[in-house]
Amino acid sequence: MIAAYLLLLMPLVGVVFFALFGHRPRIGRINIKFNAFALLMSFWLALNVHKSGTLVSEGLYFLVDSFNVYLIVLTAFVGLTTSIFSAPYMRHEQQKGRLTEKRLRLYYSMYQGFMFAMYLVLTTNNMGILWVAMEAATLATVLLVSLYRTPESIEAAWKYFILCGVGIAQAMFGTVLLYYAAMQISDAENALNWTVLIENASQLNPEIMEISFVFMLVGYGTKIGLVPLHNWLPDAHSEGPTPMSAVLSGLLLNDALYAVVRNKMIVDGTTQTNIAGYLMMGFGLLSFLVAAIFLHRQQDIKRLFSYSSVEHMGLMTFAFGMGTPFSTFAALLHMTVHSLTKSAIFVTVGHAAQIAGTQQIDKIRGLIKTQPSVGWGLLIGTLAIAGFPPFGVFTSEFLVLLATMQSYPWLTPFLLLGIGLACAGLFRNIQPMVYGKRPEGQQAVEANLWPVIIHLVLVLWLGLSIPQSLSDWFNQTTILISGSAPL
Amino acid sequence: MELIKLDFYTQGVLSIAALIGLTSFLMLGQGRLLRLIFVFALQGLLLVLATALAGYSMENSHLYISAAITLVLKVFLIPWMLQKQVYKLNLHRDVETLKNSTAVMLGGATLVVFSYYVLHPVIQNSSVVLVNALAVGLSLVLLGMLLMISRHHAIAHVVGFMSIENGLFFAAIVSTRGMPMVVELGIAFDVLVAAILFGIFFLHISSSIDSLDVDQMNRLNEVDQ
Numbered sequence: 001m002i003a004a005y006l007l008l009l010m011p012l013v014g015v016v017f018f019a020l021f022g023h024r025p026r027i028g029r030i031n032i033k034f035n036a037f038a039l040l041m042s043f044w045l046a047l048n049v050h051k052s053g054t055l056v057s058e059g060l061y062f063l064v065d066s067f068n069v070y071l072i073v074l075t076a077f078v079g080l081t082t083s084i085f086s087a088p089y090m091r092h093e094q095q096k097g098r099l100t101e102k103r104l105r106l107y108y109s110m111y112q113g114f115m116f117a118m119y120l121v122l123t124t125n126n127m128g129i130l131w132v133a134m135e136a137a138t139l140a141t142v143l144l145v146s147l148y149r150t151p152e153s154i155e156a157a158w159k160y161f162i163l164c165g166v167g168i169a170q171a172m173f174g175t176v177l178l179y180y181a182a183m184q185i186s187d188a189e190n191a192l193n194w195t196v197l198i199e200n201a202s203q204l205n206p207e208i209m210e211i212s213f214v215f216m217l218v219g220y221g222t223k224i225g226l227v228p229l230h231n232w233l234p235d236a237h238s239e240g241p242t243p244m245s246a247v248l249s250g251l252l253l254n255d256a257l258y259a260v261v262r263n264k265m266i267v268d269g270t271t272q273t274n275i276a277g278y279l280m281m282g283f284g285l286l287s288f289l290v291a292a293i294f295l296h297r298q299q300d301i302k303r304l305f306s307y308s309s310v311e312h313m314g315l316m317t318f319a320f321g322m323g324t325p326f327s328t329f330a331a332l333l334h335m336t337v338h339s340l341t342k343s344a345i346f347v348t349v350g351h352a353a354q355i356a357g358t359q360q361i362d363k364i365r366g367l368i369k370t371q372p373s374v375g376w377g378l379l380i381g382t383l384a385i386a387g388f389p390p391f392g393v394f395t396s397e398f399l400v401l402l403a404t405m406q407s408y409p410w411l412t413p414f415l416l417l418g419i420g421l422a423c424a425g426l427f428r429n430i431q432p433m434v435y436g437k438r439p440e441g442q443q444a445v446e447a448n449l450w451p452v453i454i455h456l457v458l459v460l461w462l463g464l465s466i467p468q469s470l471s472d473w474f475n476q477t478t479i480l481i482s483g484s485a486p487l
Numbered sequence: 488m489e490l491i492k493l494d495f496y497t498q499g500v501l502s503i504a505a506l507i508g509l510t511s512f513l514m515l516g517q518g519r520l521l522r523l524i525f526v527f528a529l530q531g532l533l534l535v536l537a538t539a540l541a542g543y544s545m546e547n548s549h550l551y552i553s554a555a556i557t558l559v560l561k562v563f564l565i566p567w568m569l570q571k572q573v574y575k576l577n578l579h580r581d582v583e584t585l586k587n588s589t590a591v592m593l594g595g596a597t598l599v600v601f602s603y604y605v606l607h608p609v610i611q612n613s614s615v616v617l618v619n620a621l622a623v624g625l626s627l628v629l630l631g632m633l634l635m636i637s638r639h640h641a642i643a644h645v646v647g648f649m650s651i652e653n654g655l656f657f658a659a660i661v662s663t664r665g666m667p668m669v670v671e672l673g674i675a676f677d678v679l680v681a682a683i684l685f686g687i688f689f690l691h692i693s694s695s696i697d698s699l700d701v702d703q704m705n706r707l708n709e710v711d712q
Contacts, residue, residue, distance in 0.1 A: 128670030135677045142684060151695045155704040158688060162644060165681065166632060169651045172674075173628060176659045176666075177621075183663050192667060207608035235707045297709065 001057045003045040004123050010037055014112030022105030028087025031108055035080040042076040060193045063125035066476040071258055072122050078250045078343050079115050081451035085347045086243035088446050103147055113140035121255045127192045130259055131175050138164045145240040156235035163232040164222055171219025177212035181205050201269025209270045216263045217279055223256035225310045227287040237306035242350030245302055249309045250343035254335055261320050280321030287314030292418045295425025300359045301349055304429055311422050312338045319400045324407055325486035329478045330399035337392035337459050341384045344455035348377035351447045361429050366438025375434050377452045382430045384459050386423040392462030496544035497616050500661055503537045504623040511630040515595050518583045520642055524569045527646050530653055531561030538660050549668050556675050565682045572689050583640055591637045595630050602626040620661030627654025641699040645685045652678055
């Protein structure tokens, strides 16, 4: 458990440290060190869980099991690679005069604040604290979305703040109902603890739990970006600094889905039916299809990829909703590969936008000639996210398709349609950006593409062969979530 | 059910619930920002009364603490901050003309009925207070949203947002005698930070688009130009 405490403590120290020293010239590297430390801690934690199974802290405040430990490692990993990207990126932005020292301090401080909120969401055992941390994640990132202080970015941040705030208020109401249901069977202090809830799930009142889940799904679903609650997402992703888009897409959305799945596990235990799953399938499929269509009408490169995030989150929600061991396994794999691929893409997109000096798709041209590394990164990243073999996204989407054919064969055409639409939507925009005619005077920028390479190699590896230890891990998690093993 | 026959606590909470519902409707029909903020503070005060009453009847000291936190935050600090912003941005003389006020009021009434309908399953196994309190809590949440939808002013949106928070708090207090202390402290912290952030935002919005009318924020959309 010490690893978990250190994991939480370090970003808290970071918030204060960077608020004071965040404007110093080499601060980007220190940010990397903070995140590297968090990654080490998360490995240590994973090792502990691997050795001794589920860990519960004294007083039941924290819980680390195979489900959240894998997300913790993923969060820490993406947090680290994004910070590696962010160091030269923010220096570039500062040199161009888009950022003052004060805002740089805010940026680094809130980067750590956001990481803290994410780790707290994942490690806490208390459904109330989970809510508080989720809201804290919004609060930490809202000023980062408006970091450039353009009218657009302020509008995006306001939308993000209001929509997510109101949305997550629904989840609070769900939590109140959950607490009320749990009060009937447990003492007041422990009634919101997940471990207590899951043990006594069958004794909870099914009707109250169903209403509670609806509120939870709408509330956390706003943060997942489920259609029709997704409006804030493309705005916030497109107007904020690119490292923020990478962590929002790669981490925040996952953790919101994590909250929904945790609740689903309790509700499933109570109702013994898949009612919660049907709701998730409906919302998920709708998001998947609508986002795939919207990919075709985007004019801003970051908006394009944020709709792609909505699409993939929809697919994961759908797969978790089906609730069979097979589909749960696929959803877990998809969560991993999507996070890795999408944050890699946002890194290259950030550099592409810096090269072209704009985010307008029709003004970004000829990347592969100006800076081949960025061009290839974007192209390969897009291939991976569109679900081409041999990348990991192909494997996980294929598994989702198989699981659908097994349980709900009549839904398969919708999925195929969505995947096809999304692929077309991405490539009609990406192809001219990568290969098109290079504009006069376009210059290469200082870029660190190691995060992209590492992420894409990992995704490729996961597509070619999933290592035994990882598949065991996913297996354990699947047993935890859906009750039996997929393989 | 006759109100007179119920015990003191039940009577008190039911009356407060009714009054809190009333304040939400007052907010819906209030075009002046300063009065809107005043009504919001009033709602906070009723919330404090409900919390203290619950604490008194359950002899639960932790409810007194949360009553004190609410008193400081929702009755004094946040209304004061909002009021300061209104004066600073020179908005205290503005009156927002409310469009479709009849429709909004009727919509509000419908939302209250809807809340009772949604929470109907709870009725079978619980007391009078609970059903009413949860329903009022939920209607506060929905009415807060309605307030945000029907207004164009950013400050009115914040008041709506905060009154949603009030509704949640009220539901939690009456149905479950408050959340566990850690959770409640966390929520209070989040509300405080949110209030400060809103203050920062008002400045940014008014300096970037020259007004706090959210209708002016229309640069980001999917509609073809």
